[in-house]
Structures are given as structure tokens and as C-alpha cells.
Amino acid sequence: MTYSQDSYHDDPVALKTSANKKKISPLLALVLLLVSGGFFLQTTLASNISLSSGTPVEFGQGILQSTACSGESQLTLTPNSAFTNVAGAGAYKFSSLTVSGIPDGCWGSEFIINAYGASDNAPLALFNSTSTSAVVYDNAGTFQVGAGASGMSLTSASNAFTITFTSPVALTSSVSRVTIQSGAHTPFYEIGSAGPGGGVIYYVSDAGFSCGPTFTTTGSPTGGLCHYLEAASTTTWTDASYDWLGDANTSVNTSDEIGAGYKNTLVMIAQSSRAGSSGTSSRAYTGGGKSDWHLPSKNDLNQMCKWQRGVTGVALTTLTTVCTGGTLNTGSGAVFVAAQYWSSSEGDAVQSWNQDFSSGGQYNHGKTTSYLVRPIRAF
Secondary structure (H helix, E strand, O other): OOOOOOOOOOOOOOOOOOOOOOOOOOOOEEEEEOOOOOOOOOOOOOOEEEOOOOOEEEOOOOEEEOOOOOOOOOEEEEEEEEEEOOOOOOEEEEEEEEEEOOOHHHOOEEEEEEEEOOOOOOOOOOEOOOEOOEEEEEEOOEEEEOOOOOOEEEEEEOOEEEEEEOOOOOEHHHOOEEEEEEEEOOOOOOOOOEOOOOOEEEEEEEEEEOEOOOOEOOOOOOOOOEEEEEEOOOOOOOOEEEEOOOOOOOOOOOOOOOOOHHHHHHHHHHHOOOOOEHHHHHHHOOHHHOOOOEOOOHHHHHHHHHHHOOOOOHHHHOOOOOOOOOOOOOOOOOOOOOOEEEEEEEOOOOEEEEEEOOOOOEEEEEOOOEEEEOOEEEO
16 A cells, blocks of 8 residues: 555555555665666567666666575566657667565565666656656565555566556666665555455545544554544444434534544543443444544544545545535445434534535534444554
8 A cells, every 4th residue: 555645544554555655664675786788578679778887788687686585595687678659759668577586585575676877866767657666565475566556567476576567657778777675564555445454444645644542643553643544344333323422512622633533532432431422332343453443533524425425536635625526335345324424523512513425515413413423543
């Protein structure tokens, strides 16, 4: 789980990662594949590339390599090229890679593939214009694309996989070496995918954001920034109306920011823990066995509105843009109602922010008013 557009992303998510480029652990075992030999592709002869030694070689026949997860078992890696014709000026590009002979000992591991030039320590862009790493997850023998998969497809086979770049970037004449690393898998999530709490991921941030019970940079369940917001699924939660808080005349000093909902909700309950209010009801939800569900902040709720209405582009990624346009999302697990929902952000001592999901409008209404509630969690 790409974290893709700045949009929320534990326990890690998807990812969205995403919501998610993850740093590769220094403990990952690095295997250097020197593409060597002279051989043919099944469909076309690849162009020559030059190693740092100056010896010309060709893409083609696979060679044997081992990784940390494979132990003494050797994998066969076969890089392929394809001719790309662009405006009459074609060239051979690194188009795909097949990795086979992967033992069961690699179950649960992640493979990271990069390519380098003859004298450059920075990895070359391989696909999606600027993506330099191809990540593949070995899910008990079924291979799946990992974080940042946009622009890359994968074919899973028995003890093997092939990755294909939709629009390959790296010229074969620029590639001197290809590296493959194996290490622990970090889950990632994408917008609309199922989250670890059984809900739906609706916001992903690559950069991450403060979150948690104290709204800090170490507030995520794993002790760092959060990258995702997950909305409770209506398979285990039914939107119902609650008033905002028992005490309708005292300010509780909440925040509007993305990720502030958890702290806001705890502050609300500290002032009034009466059952049947928006704060206590959202905190009582334990979907997916998670205990960190809460009422979304004003900005959390606004991003939820954008997602459920199918808002895209700059309006989606700009947090200050109020939800507008699109149509109501009634997809599986979403089932939002065209009505007003409470946020955990107050406007003043007697009013709090709510949002109308039928129009996207944001309003300050009295805390004794009853509106719908949808719990969320950040991770």
C-alpha cells in the first residue's frame, strides 16, 4: 500500500502505505545481480549495456542468486527488455523481470528490486516516470505487488513471479546492474481498501501526520507518525444519531487538524463521560479488535466526505478545500447517509462542527443537537 496522493494509510497499512514510502531496513540482504552473458529474449534481441568494467553484455538468460530469505536455495533472475517506439524514436528499455525458484522459506518476505547505472549510486527510475523500486510481497507463496505499485503489474506463479512495467523508463543502455533485496514485509494500504480494523481506508498520507491520544509525532500504534485514516465499516457499525456532549456550555479546547480526532474525543469524554453521546459512543466501538476508534476531527471528517463523494485531484489532496461535488458513495462497507455527521472539533463553548454529507457543507451547531456518528481510527 503506494502512501499515494496525500489523501489516509498499524499496525501497518496500505501502505498506502502508501500512506507510505517505507525505508528499507539496513538489515536487508543485498544481492548484486550483474546482468551478464549473451542471450536472446523470446520475442526480440535486447540492446547491449555496458558494465562498469566496460564489457558489453545483453539482457536475457537468467542467472542464479541467493537472498537472505532463500538461504542456500538459489533464485533465478531473468531481466527482459522491450522495444518502445515513441514518436518515431524508439529504444530498448528494461521492461520486466522474472524471479523463479523462490523457496517456501521466503513466505512473508518482501523483495525490493532496483537498477543502477555504471557510475551512479542513485537507483534509476524504472516505471511510473520516477519510481525507482519494484516491491513484491511473498504472501505464503502467492506474490503480490507491494508499496508504490502504480505503473507496475505482476503475474504470480508457483514459486515465481514476473513484474512488468506498464511504461518502462530505464534504457537498457543505461543499466549496469540490478539489485534484489529481501526483508520483512511492511503492510501498506490504498484508499478504499480494507483496513486492519475491518473498516475502509479513506485517507493516505505519504509524509505522515501527528495522531494518537496525545496528538504527537509518536502517536501511531507503532510509535511514529500515522499515515492512514480508517472509517468503521457498516458491516459492524450502524450510523446513529447522538448529541455532541453532555456539557453544552463549556469549551474543551479541541483541534481541527488531521489526526487530532483521538485526542479531541478523549478531552470530550474527560469533561462528560455520559453514555449515548457522540464521543462515548465512538470510543465504545471495538471493530477489528481495535480499541483506538474515535470521533473524527473537522478535517478528518472533511476528508471522509470527499472520499465518500468521489472527489479527486487537487480538491482531494488540499486539506483546506471543503468537500463539494461528486456523488454519494454507497459501496460495500461505506453506506453513508445523505445527512449531517458530527466531528470532534468544537466551534466555541456551545457549538461544534458538523458536516452535511449530502452537500459537503460544514456548520457550527449546538452541542445538544443530535447528528450521525461514524467512528474512525488513525495508524
